[in-house]
Amino acid sequence: MSEKKEVVKQKKSFAELYSKYGTFSILALVLIIGTIASPQFLTLDNMLNVIRQNSYLLIIAFGTTFVMVVGCINIAYDMMLALVGCASCLIYVALGGNLLITVLLSLMIGALLGVAYGFLVTHFNLPPFIVGLAISSFCQGMTLLITGGRSIPGTMGTSYTLIGQGFFFGIPVPIIIMFACMAVTWVILRKMIFGRHAIAVGGNRQAAIASGIRAKRVILIVYIMDGLLCGLAAIVFMSRLGVGQPNPGTGYGFDAITGVNIGGASLSGGSGGAVGSFIGVLIVGLLNNIMNLRGLSSAWQFIIKGILIVIAVIIDMKTKEAMVKGSAK
Amino acid sequence: MKKFLALFLSLAMALSLAACSTSPSGSDEETPAGGEEESSEKYRIAYFNRDDADDFLANIRDGIQARCEAAGDIEFTSYNGASDSAEQVTQIEDALSRGVDMVIILPQDKESVISKVQECNEAGIPVLTVSVGLEEGSGDFTYIGTNDYDLAYQETQYLLEHLEPGKKFIYLRFTPGSYVAAQRDEGTLAAIADAGREDDILTTMEYQNTTAAAQKLMEDLIQVYGDDFDGVISHNDKSIYGVINAINAAQLDPSSKVICSIDGEVPAMELVKSGQLTMTVKQDIEDMCDKTMEAIETYRSGGTPEHNIYINTIAVDASNVDEYLT
Incomplete structure (x- = not known):
């Protein structure tokens, strides 16, 4: 009996250690692997390159962090990115290059998509996954409708591309925007009552409601913030590409969710933070970077990425299992 | 707040319905060029695009659709395969069950559509493939495009x-x-x-x-x-x-x-x-669309066009870009 208790205790202490230092340990491991794999890896240029490449993913990830903290999910990021990004290019061209109004209107579209997502989840109690499919389909249709399936010319080499390609005192603009979003996310989750409410709703919704927290309102606001951040990411993304594309690709949402999960946010809610999400997404980005620097074929890149995701999720699940068992004993 | 949300969602749904029913370019669902009541009198062409969200492919589709509409007696219906082979096969099956006079395919991949080409052959429905051809022995079809x-x-x-x-x-x-x-x-x-x-x-x-x-x-x-x-x-x-x-x-x-x-x-x-x-x-998309239209007319008049019809390709560089950038 006491042996069993000892095993549980050991498991719990590993789980506690992992929850505190696991993400940092993985980051350190990736940095060591990268340094061994390529002499170009651990240089300031390359590190800035990786953060810049992943800045829009990180902005999405901060929105994902909010959503995952309350125990929900958004699976419509790819299509939201396409719709808001293309809309921003069209608005920019239509307004004759007024960047400020373009950004404001685009953020508004992102926020409205967040309103729709949150409203459907909270008002009709629809599963977030199903709502994500519907929003995704809606965004895909709208993108095709407004673009006619064509790239949007007229933004290349204009002020629009400054957001994704410009520099401010030598620092890439998307990195500055990303860190600003990270700071806001950190402050909301760690220093504001709303953040504590969000964590409470994700940890135990019934208990949160019983203690007077308006859970539905919290979830709705979280989705609006998620939509806003996705809207901002879309502008950074299209500006980086330099041209509005109705089919910019898929997998961005998946990468963001994976990164946030590696960074310590649980899919069942109640945990997660800006710093963890930043490191989690960075780990995914660094792995991609190492594989490109090593010249690995796409086949091996897919295989390695798939294996790492499974390992990360298994560690996450086992850690939480051990924590729960430990607490129960 | 609730009223606003309800209004927004209603608007969103209305827009999405409009997108499905009135898209001029056949964006996501089928988009017949002619009215329902006229369909029995018109020559029905089903066009299966690989992906509408691709500039190049959208231009081909629009060029062929415009020529069909200009002919006046063709009902042109476009389907968006969205880069999904299985989806494209399903769309071809649906169109065949509705009844068509000709099928034009821009295949997502060559293998998955072979059985559908053969079904069309058995039913006597002419098949054109544009931009992407099929392997020899995949059935009777006419390919129009580049290699x-x-x-x-x-x-x-x-x-x-x-x-x-x-x-x-x-x-x-x-x-x-x-x-x-x-x-x-x-x-x-x-x-x-x-x-x-x-x-x-x-x-x-x-x-x-x-x-x-x-x-x-x-x-x-x-x-x-x-x-x-x-x-x-x-x-x-x-x-x-x-x-x-x-x-x-x-x-x-x-x-x-x-x-x-x-x-x-x-x-x-x-x-x-x-x-x-x-x-x-x-x-040269214009050349591709012209040659596709010629092949359509050949089939309609009872003839059989060549098996492979190749289009012009042009190396656009600094010396000639002004000719093509209009």
Whole structure:
């Protein structure tokens, strides 16, 4: 009996250690692997390159962090990115290059998509996954409708591309925007009552409601913030590409969710933070970077990425299992 | 607040319904060009596009649709395969069960549609494939377009002619898995082998068919090779936008390098005009649409067009870009 208790205790202490230092340990491991794999890896240029490449993913990830903290999910990021990004290019061209109004209107579209997502989840109690499919389909249709399936010319080499390609005192603009979003996310989750409410709703919704927290309102606001951040990411993304594309690709949402999960946010809610999400997404980005620097074929890149995701999720699940068992004993 | 949300969602649903029912370009669902009551009198053509969210493919679809509508007695219905082979096969099945007089396919992949081509053959429905052909023995069909092998060969030949022997270039190719990827890869490799320039390849990398993926890849390659490359060859315009963005972001000069691509999209020709892209092989879409229409008319009049009808390809570079950039 006491042996069993000892095993549980050991498991719990590993789980506690992992929850505190696991993400940092993985980051350190990736940095060591990268340094061994390529002499170009651990240089300031390359590190800035990786953060810049992943800045829009990180902005999405901060929105994902909010959503995952309350125990929900958004699976419509790819299509939201396409719709808001293309809309921003069209608005920019239509307004004759007024960047400020373009950004404001685009953020508004992102926020409205967040309103729709949150409203459907909270008002009709629809599963977030199903709502994500519907929003995704809606965004895909709208993108095709407004673009006619064509790239949007007229933004290349204009002020629009400054957001994704410009520099401010030598620092890439998307990195500055990303860190600003990270700071806001950190402050909301760690220093504001709303953040504590969000964590409470994700940890135990019934208990949160019983203690007077308006859970539905919290979830709705979280989705609006998620939509806003996705809207901002879309502008950074299209500006980086330099041209509005109705089919910019898929997998961005998946990468963001994976990164946030590696960074310590649980899919069942109640945990997660800006710093963890930043490191989690960075780990995914660094792995991609190492594989490109090593010249690995796409086949091996897919295989390695798939294996790492499974390992990360298994560690996450086992850690939480051990924590729960430990607490129960 | 609730009323506002309800109003917003109602509007969203109305817009999405409108998108499905009135799209002029056949964006997501089928979009008949003629009215329901007229359909029995008209010649019904079902057009299966690989992906509507692709400039090049959307232009082909629109060009053929415009010519069919101009004919006056053709009902043109377009389907969006959204880059999904299974979806495309389902759409063909649905259209056949509704009844059509002709099928035009821009296949996502060659194998998955073979059985449907054969079903059409058995039912006596003529089949055209545009832009992407099918293997010999896949059934009776007429192919109108370029040969992807030849396109890539032409592109690579141009690069090698404009890059002195010994100068190094980066070769970016599609992630394997589609017929187009395989053919263009073979074409490029054959041109390099024929010129005996295998040693001039600095590196060969694969990218998913998006600007973002190509841009990320090129940024990483610049970390490895810096400015030690003199040319880049890539298999479509979408990727070349990413390549040029990455070169510019690294504060290198794209105009000092030989950069070649395929498709001849408007933004690519703008890059040729600005000197950042050396050449893009333009597939003459107008020629493709004209020849498709001729093949349709041949079938309608009881004849059989040639099995393979090839269209013009044009190397658009600084010398002739103004002719095509209107």
